[in-house]
Structure formats: C-alpha cells, structure tokens
Amino acid sequence: MSNIDLEKFSKYSKPGPRYTSYPTALEFSDNFRYEDYLKYLEEGKEALSLYVHLPFCRSACYFCGCNVVFTSKEEKLSTYIEYLKKEIDILAQHLDTSREIIQFHFGGGTPTFYKAFELDEIISYIKGKFPNWSKDAEISVEIDPRFFNEEQMKVFQKHGFNRISFGVQDFNPKVQQEIHRIQPYELTKAAVDLARKYGINSINVDLIYGLPYQTFESFRATLQQAFSLEPDRLAVFNYAHVPWMKKTMRKFDETTLPAPDVKLQIFQYTIDFFESNGYKMVGMDHFAKPEDELFGAIAKGELHRNFQGYTTKGGANLIGIGLTSIGEGTRYYAQNTKDMKLYEAAIDAGRLPFERGVELSGDDYLRKAVIMELMANFSIDIRRVEKEHNIVFKEYFADALDALEEFVKADLVTLTDEKISVSPTGTLLIRNIAMPFDAYMHQYGGNKKSFSKTV
Incomplete structure (x- = not known):
C-alpha cells in the first residue's frame, strides 16, 4: 500500500457505525413486537445459525x-445454564427444529469461564433439540487464553468444534496493565498449541489498535508476536472508545490514547x-491465509458480514440465544434483554427474553445489501443491485453518489456505470465510504455520542 498523508486522512476521523448490522442497533426499538418476532420464527424455512451468549467474566477488561x-x-x-435450557425449549415451540444448522458460535463474556462438564451440558442440550447439523457446519468459540484447559478442549473436540478465536488485544506489558488484562505471550502460545494438538485447523487471533499507551513501535512488536x-x-480491530456507554472506559486517561494519525500509521503498517507475510486482507479488519475459504467466498461474491464478523455462511437465519443476544433474519433483527432479572422473568413466564428489534422496510433491505457488499468486498456491482432490486442505481442513490465525490477526487473510490470500487488506501476509510448509503446517518450528525470514531 502506498504511503498515505496521515494528517490529511485524520480529518475523516468522525463517529460512524461499524455496520455489523443495517439498520444499526440504534434503530432497534419496541415498535418491532414480540408477536412479529414469533411470526418470523414460525414461518422461517432457511438454514439456522445459532449464537449462544455466555456473559460471565471474572473481572473487567x-x-x-x-x-x-x-x-x-x-x-x-x-443458574444461567438452567435458564438457557428453558429458553431453548421455548424456541423449539416456535420454530422448526429440523432446519439444518450450518453455524454455531459461543460468544461472551468468557465462554471458557464455564467448566468442561458445563460446556458439555449446554452443547449436548442444544444438539438434543436441534439434531440436524450440516457436516460442513462452522462450530466456533471465543476463548480467553487465561481461562482455558485441556478438559474444555476435549469437550470442544467431542462436539466437532473447528474454529477457535483467541482474544489477545496486545502483548505489551504496559498496555496490558492499563487495560486490566495481564496475559503473557507464553500463556497465549500454550493455549494456541493446545488447540492445535486437538486438531483445530482454523485459529483466529483478535488484536486491537488504539489502546492506551500503544505506539507504532509497541504495536509492531505485538504484530511480530501474533504472527509467530x-x-x-487475524482480526485487527480499531478500539471503540465509548466511555458514555461503558463505565470501565472512563478509567483511561484519554491523553494516552494514540492520535488518529498514529492509528492510521499503525493500521497501514498492519496491512503491509x-x-x-502471506496473509490477505478480508473486509474491513480481518486477515486470512489465501487458502482460507473466505477467499473463495469473495471470488463468488458470497462473503457476508454479521455480528460475528465476516463469514461464508450467508442465507441462514441467525438465532440469538441468551442474555443480550441478537438474532437476524432476511427482514428483521431481534435482540434479547440485557437485564438478567428481566431475562429470567420472561423465561419463567414461558416467553422468549426478547426486548426489541427492527423490521426492515424495502428501503432498509436494499441499503443493507449495498452497505454489506461494500463492507465485505470493497465494491458494489451496480448492475447486479439494479437487477435484484428493480431500481435505477444513479437515481435511487443520487445523494450518496454526490457524497462519494470527495472520495473519488482523492483517488480512494473509482466510480463507473457498472461498479463502485474502493482503492487499497480507501479501505482504511471503508466505514466513511459506506456512510453515504445510510439513510439514518443524518439523525446523528450533531451527536458525537452515537458511534465510535471511524479513524
């Protein structure tokens, strides 16, 4: 990637969505009712992707x-396991449990805060209710290397887990101390080695840039260790500093956070x-080896983005299970409550712990397709969008195309009658480039406390 004018790029640092969904979670409301959600569950025929949220951690990062x-x-x-089982029982009353499972994911929290026999109990119960698992199912878990042992790994092997994502964030001791997560390199390597010993052939490592006391030099050392x-x-995320939402982030001295130009320098170096070293960039913040299935998906235009990041498992209904989980269908998003007492009360009353969501309008559905294609493939096939959605692209998105002109002039975007293409340098600003297609952004123009900074 050619060297960029870091100072010039810094002007693009403004609040903006990460587009793990469209419309974004800020548009979720109780206008989407419980009855609406049940109707979608009952009428669904697509394959299923199950997400189970295990929210517990011993201490705050x-x-x-x-x-x-x-x-x-x-x-x-x-107690939470018992409520998960009850929630799964209620779900089974409202959807066809013979639908094929093509993806399963444990998120958190720290899923491996649970003991091996407890993890086995949860997975076995789900498999008992949902018996039809694809032989190609992606079965994954997020793991904090500080809480991971061989007994847990045996359970994952027994149940056919084939992807593990390890949280690292940064290997620098000063940064680790500041973010309240002491995790030596040796401990992380032992966790990765354990997963390899049990035949896990797809291992992901999560890093974050933009953390307190990070410098270009310190993160370069972290990259070397992660590569080893x-x-x-690898997923290399831009730290989302939202102290108005998360109290623990208020512990940071904001003067110790790297400036936008330093963050850009870090991320540009990360890509290079x-x-x-043999990896390729996938979407906004992921890197993978060329033989990874993500690349076949890009070639076919089948790479998808959802709340778990980038995946090849598109076309499935994502069912969120557990506290605060989010489900996604073709025309809706549905989120469970974040409050444990409300979660338990709903289930005790024989109801799913649904709290809010959004039903996609025709306009939402179209814009979601365009934004997600841009976020996944850094391009938009204009003719395909026109054919699939029966629109004239340049008329429908006239405002967005006008807003993209500044990126065209800066050689960050190429625009033809057939295609919108983002340059390699432009990928650093993909969130900014997607925002003109977002019909809700005008609501947040003056509100700096809606989203994290794009740069």
Missing part, C-alpha cells in the same frame, strides 16, 4: 464493549505487514 456480567459465584453460572503463533486468521 477496561477496553471491552461487550455485554458482560462480572462474578466469581459458581451458582450464577449454573501462525494463526489462520500481513500482506508481505
């Missing part, structure tokens, strides 16, 4: 934006580093 519950009490964890683990994929 101060950078974390996830919905977690901090506890050291075993009974809280075991030989992961099959991995691409010169």
